[in-house]
Amino acid sequence: MIVRKNISIDQCYIDKLKPFLDKNNGNLSAAIRDSIEAASQVLDEKKKEKGEKDSRSALKTIELRNKMVEDEEFLLIHHTMLEWFIKKTSGLLLEEATVYELINPYTIKKIPNFVNYVNVLNDRMGWKIKVGAEYAEPEPGTLILTLSNGNPCFRGVVAQSLALYLAKQMKMDVQGLFNRSNATKIYFKRFEFLNYEKIPKGFEEHFGSMESTFREIQKRPEFWKNLVKTYRQQNYQRLSMNKKVFEAFVSGDLPSVDDMGREFELLAGKPPETFTLAEHIMIFKELYLTDSIGSDIEVCTEKGREYVKLIHDYSDRKVCERVIQYYSNIFRSIGHPFTVTSSPHMIVFEFGKNLSPSHISEPGLAGAESELSFTP
Known part of the structure; x- marks a missing residue:
């Protein structure tokens, strides 16, 4: 046409x-x-x-991979099995030596070289993961690393590997981690190492949530197996508390406010005065759920409306009084004024200013409900 x-x-x-x-x-x-x-x-x-x-x-890449398999440098594994392995080890940290098998710390010193090398490595290995970086030259104080495409599970392992390398070799600790179905974004901030043998706090927080727990299980496997077995058999109806606290309860006494302050500092790693009230409440929530003295807890950390509601199963009057005294001493130790109200199976601590001083030592439960206040 x-x-x-x-x-x-x-x-x-x-x-x-x-x-x-x-x-x-x-x-x-x-x-x-x-x-x-x-x-x-x-x-x-x-x-x-x-x-x-x-x-x-493509043929050259295939030949290279085949040679790596023949040399036992790499191992073929079905992706389903790999996904299972990654999911079951989630929260555990990779070792530095493993990461350095992929990235040579003696040759990769700058972020542009790092990004280019990782992308070449991804292409060569067929991981189908693209790495991009946002930063300021020449010595970035912050860095955003984006990993896109590829298998989500394996992308998480690659993300951890890159984050560990950047933390150890370029002093960039993890400040935030966001995962989507097709991308992983990591936010870094420069910091100074105090101890090169330790894992940076941000990196461990975002990638190694189960690392310390797993190390303890490895140290005393029989203890932890028996403990888990006992808790499961008894439907978690057991207490877990410090020996000194237990001794005080048995002797009819309670730990002093000073003792509780020292115990809090040991638990939190910093003195009570370094925390805000909201942070205190969240630490207390963790402590309460760990002790298992009560059955549940409800908290509010909104400024000016902070409160803690403790739910318990105790009906004996004396037991309830002792529980109120015990937790009142904990809140006294952190130095914020509060009122405490009790009713059957519930204790409520409300925090605020302009509370009249009152000593909480031997409270009585007048009728169904009582209210006391404390100002440090």
Whole structure:
């Protein structure tokens, strides 16, 4: 089918068509047809060359992977099995030596080189993960690393490997971690190492939530197996408390406010005065659920409306009084004024200013409910 079109063309293009015009005795239509045919042949040849080049590159990559498998440097594993392994070891940290098998710390010192190397490594290994970085030159104080595409489970392992390398070799600790179905984003901030043998706090928090727990299980496996077995058999209806606290309860006494303050500092790692009230409440929640003295807890950390509700199963009057005294001493030790209200199976601590001083030592439960207040 012949298509007729009116076209406008500059003289410079007519000049370029001169060889084709000469060949066709000045016939412009024929010259244009010949030029299109010639261009089409060139494009086809380019595509063929590119295809052959890609084929050679793919073949070279396959040969490289096969050699790595033959040399036992790499191992073929089904992706389903790999996903299972990664999921079951979630929260455990990779060892530095393992990461350095992938990235040589003696040759990769700068972030641009790091990103380029990792992307080349991804292509070579067929991981299908693309790594991008956002940072300021020359010595970035912050860094955003984005890993996109690839298997989500394996992408998590790669993310941890890169984060560990950046933490140890470039002093960039993890400040935030966000996972989506097709991308993982890690936020870093520069810091100074105090101890190179330790894992940076941010990195461990975001990638190693189960690391310390697993180390303890490895140290005393029989103890932890028996403990878990006992808790499960008794449906977690057991107490877990400090020996000194237990001794105080048995002797009919309670730990002093000073003792509770020292115990809090030991638990939190910092003195009570370094925490806000909201932080105190969240630490207390963790302590309460760990002790298992009560059955549940409800907290509010909204400024000006802070409260803690302790739910318990005790009905004996004296037991309830002792529990109130015990937890009141804990809150006294953190130095924030509060009132305490009790009712059957519930104790409520409310925090606020302008509370009148009151001593909580031997409270009585007048009727169904009582209220006391304390100001440090």
